[in-house]
Amino acid sequence: MPLVDGKSLLLEAQRKHKAIPAFNVENMEFVQGVVSAAEKMEYPVIIQTTPSTVRYASVEYFAAIVKCAAEKSTARIALHLDHGDSLQLAADAMAAGYTSVMIDGSKLPFAENMELTKSVTKKAAGYGVSVEAELGTVGGKEDSASCSQILYTDAEEAAEFVEKTGVDSLAVAIGTAHGFYKGEPKLNLKRLEEIRNKVEIPLVLHGTSGVPYETVQKCIELGICKVNYATDLRKAFTEAVKANFSAEGVDPKKYLGAGRQAVEAAAVERIRICRLG
Ligand code: 13P
Numbered sequence: 061m062p063l064v065d066g067k068s069l070l071l072e073a074q075r076k077h078k079a080i081p082a083f084n085v086e087n088m089e090f091v092q093g094v095v096s097a098a099e100k101m102e103y104p105v106i107i108q109t110t111p112s113t114v115r116y117a118s119v120e121y122f123a124a125i126v127k128c129a130a131e132k133s134t135a136r137i138a139l140h141l142d143h144g145d146s147l148q149l150a151a152d153a154m155a156a157g158y159t160s161v162m163i164d165g166s167k168l169p170f171a172e173n174m175e176l177t178k179s180v181t182k183k184a185a186g187y188g189v190s191v192e193a194e195l196g197t198v199g200g201k202e203d204s205a206s207c208s209q210i211l212y213t214d215a216e217e218a219a220e221f222v223e224k225t226g227v228d229s230l231a232v233a234i235g236t237a238h239g240f241y242k243g244e245p246k247l248n249l250k251r252l253e254e255i256r257n258k259v260e261i262p263l264v265l266h267g268t269s270g271v272p273y274e275t276v277q278k279c280i281e282l283g284i285c286k287v288n289y290a291t292d293l294r295k296a297f298t299e300a301v302k303a304n305f306s307a308e309g310v311d312p313k314k315y316l317g318a319g320r321q322a323v324e325a326a327a328v329e330r331i332r333i334c335r336l337g
Contacts (some may be wrong), residue, residue: 061126061135062130065160066228073286074262078336079265079322080138081327081333082142082287083106084106084289085113085166089316090320091129091321093297095133097327097328103335109122119153123153125231140161141162142288144162145164150180151183155187162193170195174225175328181227183259190229194233195232196232198236200239218230229261229264230261230264234247234255237267240241240270240291245267247275255283264285264287268289270312297323300313300315301318
């Protein structure tokens, strides 16, 4: 079926007290693996790409691949720009057919983050595209942006930000980090509850790879409606490709096909977490 919009998926998940997994993809095999997992699990998913991924190819390439995969499938799929870093990139993604965009002004002062976000919500209204923003800082490294310090989202600021920008979902900083964790991540669930009590729109969890399943489900109970996974899928794909790569073989379908299967298996497991069984 055609791509669906991100906002309606998240509002539906919120009503059902579940979450939609959002998977970062890097190539056609990732897209096929994720869509196949969504079909098998009969559960909607968000497919997303970071700025470095779309700079490697382009938003048009990824939109074409994901639209093709969605149209051949019975699964409901939204296409989202993850960590959009400018109004221009968000606008390019909307023009290419993305049905949801994130504008990440979280490293900017509060007022500047608000202004940048407002410029994107204004543009998105014309396209009927939903907008995610971020307040506070998620640690670790995603793309070229890295952050060594985690600043928890402030609940009062979150309420003001949402009201003044008109965003559809908000990524919150509660102790997660992008990439691999060194020890077990310590999440501030009390802060999540405080934010939930002040903010009605769907909340988003970044940096979920490596967070124990029970903790993710606790976050979903406390109002997280979109759960982002990147590193787990990249690891699954890369390990499968390495394991199936031979010095003599010259058929990329062999090792890329193994990568695709590994992505599908990783996505199935994470859909189960977000679907709560
Ligand atoms: P992980 O790489 O930790 O899964 O984080 C993904 C993410 O939040 C993408 O925005």
